[in-house]
Amino acid sequence: MVYFSATGTTKGVAERIALVTNADLYEIIPAEPYSSDDLDWHDSNSRTSIEMNDPDARLAIASDTISLDIYSTVYIGYPIWWGDAPRIMSTFVESYDFSDKTVIPFCTSGGSGIGRSGDNLKDLANGGNWLSGDRLDAGISESEIQDWINDLN
Secondary structure, three states: OEEOOOOOHHHHHHHHHHHHHOOOOEEOOEOOOOOOOOOOOOOOOOHHHHHHOOOOOOOOEOOOOOOOOOOOEEEEEEEOEOOEOOHHHHHHHHOOEOOOOEEEEEEEOOOOOOOOHHHHHHHHOEOOEEOOOEEOOOOOOHHHHHHHHHHHO
16 A cells, blocks of 8 residues: 555545555655645645646655565555646656556545546556556545445456
């Protein structure tokens, strides 16, 4: 279970998925943490607005690198920003080999769906069988997560 969470919402969902699937957790931590001003999507000059307007932006990750070798399935979670995954997710997927892995993206959002964000990450990734994924609500229950996982197959 790999996730990036700027406000804690995605983290909460990732932790519940990890409980249901008995997965290890890996948090993508940006080298430069986000402040509330950075996350102000109403401000076209905020850090996130600038990053999301640059499809080539790649943000440094402070988390230690991990080995995905022992995993056959990797859940990847993130918030939706401007209809897409945050650029730090691009950094992550370009840095790892997903060959021989099933990758299941999921997002959290106040209302936007997952859109093409999973496909966009798949296009940047090194291989893998990427499933379509979905937007999961912040308050999703463990039984709802299990139903979602069952519906993936």
